[in-house]
Amino acid sequence: METLSNLESFVRSAESSSFSAAARRLALTPAAVSRNVAQLERNLGVRLFQRSTRGLKLTEAGERFLATVGAGLDTIQGAIADLTTRAGQPAGSLKLNAPHRFGCEYLLPLMPAFIERYPAVQPDWHFDNRQVDLIKGGFDAAVGGGFELRPGLVARELAPLHVVVVATRQFLRGRPLPATPADLREFDSVAMRSVFSGRVIERTLRHASGRSELAETRVRMTVNDPEAVLRGVLMHLGIGLLAMPDVVDRLESGALVRVLPDWHQDLGAISLYFTSQKLLPAKTRALVDFVTEQFRAQGLAQRFSAA
Incomplete structure (x- = not known):
């Protein structure tokens, strides 16, 4: 009969394709996880992983074995977690x-x-x-x-995760307020650059009526952090498109105002x-x-x- 530690080391290594990642999750050393998997392979008489410098890849036998034991391991660990929860305080x-x-x-x-x-x-x-x-x-x-x-x-x-257009009153002073996202092209902005693609993030805003429109601005400065966008907007450098949690306190205090208050982008939750x-x-x-x-x-x- 295989030990729970051998099976758990195998399943977590398969999920992450890494002995090191599995070790962090199991609070073991990578060497211990590797030994557990190797012992399981010896006991079963089959190779479960192809090992390389790029990581782990399940063999055909490993894939079949994972499909068989994965759900069972979850059930056993769920029972153990339930007993632990009932036995004492979270720790x-x-x-x-x-x-x-x-x-x-x-x-x-x-x-x-x-x-x-x-x-x-x-x-x-x-x-x-x-x-x-x-x-x-x-x-x-x-x-x-x-x-x-x-x-x-x-x-x-x-x-909810909603993105809105904001600016300072000082920046907006003397300017005609935009009526639609298309009007934003007349305004400088502090734009957000994606940390993944390096491109300026485009925002499509939706009106309360359901109509959608791309927000186009004159990019005055780009940054790759929402806190930096907020700081730039507060320095009156331009408008900014930011998530409500980043600006709600400034909107409530009056430091910022919403531009196009009937429009926002819904990014889910x-x-x-x-x-x-x-x-x-x-x-x-x-x-x-x-x-x-x-x-x-x-x-x-x-x-x-x-x-």
Whole structure:
């Protein structure tokens, strides 16, 4: 009978195509994971992976074996996680990812109350505006918008992700206000450059009536970070197209105003992403429930809506 550690090392290595990524997720060394897989291969008498400097690739036998044991391993671990949850308080290091400004503005302020409620959990935050691979990166959860839901991942929606056009009153003073996105071509802008393609991100805005139109501006300056867009707009360099969480406090204070208030871009939802609920550790479940509860109590979904 194979040990659970051998099977788990195989399944997690297959999911991430890497012994190192599997080791981070299992809190083992890459050498230990490799030994577990090698022992499993010896016991079965078949090679499960083709190994190369570029990573791991399942053999035909490995693919068949993964299809057979993967679901069973999830069931066993789910039962273990359930017993652990019931046996005591959530505990351990909780590795999390979030966009920099959103995380600092809306998630970090929740941590004192979270830590007070779950003193045995140690949040380990990583701030990055790019999408991360939860499994390869060894993350327990991530917060963001527009993430691709890969197999084995689920999401808990927190708030809408709406992009709006903003500017300072000083910048707009003396200028005729635009009536449609096409009129924005007469305005300088601080534009956002994609960290992936290097191109300026194009925004298609939608009117409350349902009509859509491309927002074209005179690009005065480009940056690759939304915080930098905000700073440039506040310095009266031009208009900016930013997500509501990045500007809602400035809109409420009057430091910024919405341009084209009946138009916005809908990018879906800001969500908490985590691995399959069957395998959800108590610490991750605690975070998901706590953050969802706090967003609801603070009315952040309504506050972030541009509709």
